[in-house]
Amino acid sequence: MARSAKLITFADLYFSLVAALVQTVRLCRSQRLTWLLVEAITFLAYHLSRRKRRASEALLLKVFGRDLDPPRLGQIVRSSFRQFWLDIFLIPGTATWQKQARPAAIEGLEPLRRALESGKGAILWETSYFGRRLLPKCILNREGFAITQVHARYHTGGFGRGTATRFRRRFLQPFFENCEKPYVKQIVYLDGPESLAFSKGLAELLKSNEILCISAEGRQGRKFVPVPFLGQTVNFPTGVLSLAKLTGAPIFPLLCVAEKGHQIRVIIEQPIRIDRSEERERGLRTAATRYVSLLESYVKSYPEQYRNWHGLARLQQSTGHEHGGAPSRPQP
Template sequence: MKDRLVYAAYASGWAVLRHLPEPAARGLFDRIADFAWRRRGKRVLQLEANLRRVRPGLDEAGLRELSRAGMRSYMRYWMESFRLSVWSRERVARDVRVEGFEQLRAAMESGRGALVALPHMGNWDLAGAWVALEGYPFTTVAERLEPEKLFDRFVAFRESLGMEVLALTGGGVNVVGTLARRLREGKLVCLVGDRDLSEAGIEVTFFGEATRMPAGPAALCQRTGAALLPVSLWYDGPLLRARIHPEVPVPAEGDRREKTQAMTQAMAQIWERGIREHPEDWHMLQRFWLADLPVRATVDGAALPAAAGHPADPARPAPAGEPAAEASGP
């Protein structure tokens, strides 16, 4: 019964929002964002704890105003995603601006393939639709959503935009192997890579504190020779802007894990600059830094930070972890 109610709520919202006038839909989601912000629930408080690392000089009033803008940006993502299926090609082309696209085009035309890695910023579904319309369909990964019928609907929606969506778990498919195969075929893979959903993540320094990020993007590019291209996203009035940064190269020295750590740290530094410039568009409402995570006891009694096990937002692309041939998890 609960699954049926969840699906009915999403399906009804999807149907209604697709046909609302744009100003009405935007106003509705701004009100939802403001209502959640005023309630100061766990997610809003965690968003503020995260933003405090990004803008440590803000006073409490400034932090509150930033978190309000962050909630509005987060709900804008959902509003646009619900309505994206009825946007025309012309609307997508008009509302997305991408800097550095020549770097992606060069990597694809060389036959190497490319892995685009991005943080939870802006609207990556909209950016993905733009990339697909430019002639580059791609493969991504989504955390499985319950109920199954709702997950299937999200997948069908993304596939209609030109994405191949692999379920992170329970799909009967070797996710990492499939991603590696697509890259070796010279194709494009897009992964959200700023939050680790496993215990195989790489520890990096981010805004001066330790956290873990997925090893998958860097490890896959080492394994396949594909170009690793970090991306930043942000809103600029009615526009979604994206910046494709220069390729993160594989270091010449070090073992496989050392190279993966160096590449992941390089991406973290690039995303740090983008988030510092546009903190309201970083949709991180979960515990993120190791200092905020609960501890778990190891066999020998030592205390270690627990993995970031908070589920991703429904059907948002989830990061791949270490390749199965190199570690125990995907």
């Protein structure tokens, strides 16, 4: 990290409070306390974040139109705020997490196993904005899959990256990673804009038949392609697709949704194919469009479990039209 990095920011104090609450939940192992915290923080975030709430409502009305009546609209927005905090507090090791993880339904294990038999490794393409992020990796670990998690160098759990302060690097990042480390084989980092597509280290891991888990919405990268998503056009990074094309490793979209009654469903979708006969950029755009179309179908089916409605809406407002860059990290 650069020597000129700040020691601490106001955001770090906020993250520290969240970390303290998470640690409290882990130590007391109370399901009731977990749900009370999630509901209390959701209530505060929803009522104090008027701008985010209004932005979410505007985009939802644009996507669903007259199909959304006011009660349903409000329910979706509140639930999207709740989804963010569920992923933060229902971390591995808590009693509530253990209750949810045990009865989980898993779809797509056999295609993943068959892919590993080919010896080229596999890429799990997770989403940072929809459903649960930590839970599916914990469940897959229980099924015997050793996963290598790929993160940006200076990440902070599910929160925005912001300024990479020394305090965040030394205290906050290790805390959030320690919630994840027991359930992944290792964590590797991306250091620069070219790391994802051309990293020799990641290619070597795939050559060793490892499973890599990478966020599909990562903002690191040198090349992006425009793709339609929820009525807008977003710039989608092509690094993972380039890595898969280079190594021959299949890309499996990884999703995790909560059905009625909090029944957890982990879905490993069929691999995203990259047509090698197409011109390179066109092939990458076609594959990216397939993934984004798949994600959009899930978001429309479970809109209350998508936690970046406000981020997409702000993206449109900041550009003044329906075209923008990769969505920002949600921070309800």
